[in-house]
Amino acid sequence: MGSECPPAVTVHITGFKKFHGVSENPTETVVSNLKEYVKKKGLPKGLILGSCSILDAAGQGALVQLYQTLQSAVAEKNSQTSNSGKIIWVHFGVNSGASKFAVEQQAVNEATFRCPDEMGWKPQKVPIVPADGGISRIRETSLPVEEIAKALASKGYEVMTSDDAGRFVCNYVYYHSLRFAEQKGIRSLFVHVPLFLTIDEDTQMRFAYALLEVLASLC
Numbered sequence: 720m721g722s723e724c725p726p727a728v729t730v731h732i733t734g735f736k737k738f739h740g741v742s743e744n745p746t747e748t749v750v751s752n753l754k755e756y757v758k759k760k761g762l763p764k765g766l767i768l769g770s771c772s773i774l775d776a777a778g779q780g781a782l783v784q785l786y787q788t789l790q791s792a793v794a795e796k797n798s799q800t801s802n803s804g805k806i807i808w809v810h811f812g813v814n815s816g817a818s819k820f821a822v823e824q825q826a827v828n829e830a831t832f833r834c835p836d837e838m839g840w841k842p843q844k845v846p847i848v849p850a851d852g853g854i855s856r857i858r859e860t861s862l863p864v865e866e867i868a869k870a871l872a873s874k875g876y877e878v879m880t881s882d883d884a885g886r887f888v889c890n891y892v893y894y895h896s897l898r899f900a901e902q903k904g905i906r907s908l909f910v911h912v913p914l915f916l917t918i919d920e921d922t923q924m925r926f927a928y929a930l931l932e933v934l935a936s937l938c
Contacts, residue, residue, distance in 0.1 A: 727804045730934055731769040731792045732927075734811045738776030738888065739834045745915050746811040747773050749923050756924050757931070766935035767804070769795075778830055778847075778891040780838030785892060789899050806905040807862070807934055808896055811927070812889035814911040819877040820918075820926060823884045823909040824864045826894035829854035831886040847894045858897040862908050863937070870933040876926050877918075884909055908934075 732753060734746030750771050757768050772788045775781040792806055814821065828851050830842040846854050864880050871878045884890040893909040900907040910930065912923055 727765055727767050728807055728935055728937070729767040729769045729792070729804055730807045730809055730931060731772075731788075732809045732811065733772045733774050733788060733892075735774050735776045735813070735888070736837070738837050741813060741815055741914070743915070744776070744813050745912055745920070745923055746813055748915075748920060749912070749927050750811060752924065753927055756928065760928060763928075763932040763935040766931055768931065769806075774892065775837055776888050777836040777838040777840065778832070778842070778888055779840055780836070782895070785895060786899070789896065793903050793905065808900060808905065808907040809930065809934070810889075810892055810896060810907070810909045812884075812892075812909065812911055813914060814885075814889075815914050817911060817913040818917055819879050819913070820871070821879050821881040821911040822864050822868045822871075823860070823893060823911060824880060824882045825857050825859040826884050826890050826897055826909070827854070827886070828852065828856035828858070828894055829886050830891055833887060836888055847891055848898060851898070858894055858901070860897060860908050861900075861906050862934075864908075866937075867908075867930075867933055870936070871926070871929055874929045876922075876929065881911065884911070 734750030737744050753771050828847050830845045832841045835841040868878050868880045896907040
């Protein structure tokens with residue numbers, strides 16, 4: 720914090736569309752409404768809210784969409800005269816069985832989908848990136864997950880850290896994003912949210928804003 724912080728951190732955000740068993744994905748609603756929500760509340764100090772994109776709930780079939788989304792932020796940053804600010808990608812996904820928000824520490828190089836994704840793919844024990852080696856390969860976020868979770872808990876939210884993002888589309892996207900972030904010198908984070916039946920839409924919107932405040936405070 721203080722004068723040692725960069726001029727601003729730019730946060731780009733993704734959510735997901737519906738998928739098998741989840742006809743209304745809360746992350747699609749939250750991410751779609753976030754720019755307007757932030758406009759009303761005011762940007763947290765030191766933060767620029769970049770793109771807010773909704774991804775298909777699919778793995779391999781949505782890779783082009785995912786990488787176009789990731790690459791656009793880097794291209795925009797490189798085109799600016801001053802690129803001393805940091806970029807953080809935040810991916811929101813739903814865990815329909817959860818009762819709390821979960822900040823994910825890592826992703827695993829394994830795709831084992833419990834049901835077909837929205838493009839009909841159902842891999843079993845397949846490496847997400849074969850060039851990375853076997854399905855036991857792990858990539859971790861460079862962001863301080865424990866610190867982020869504690870800061871959010873201090874704001875009154877039910878939040879936990881997690882080292883298991885599953886093996887479905889959420890983990891698939893997170894693994895690719897962490898790999899991309901490492902290559903490009905940026906950072907990536909995945910956050911699981913419950914259904915609106917468990918934590919209502921207004922609370923989830925406030926949580927997303929609080930997460931932006933916390934990320935803006937990080938050097």
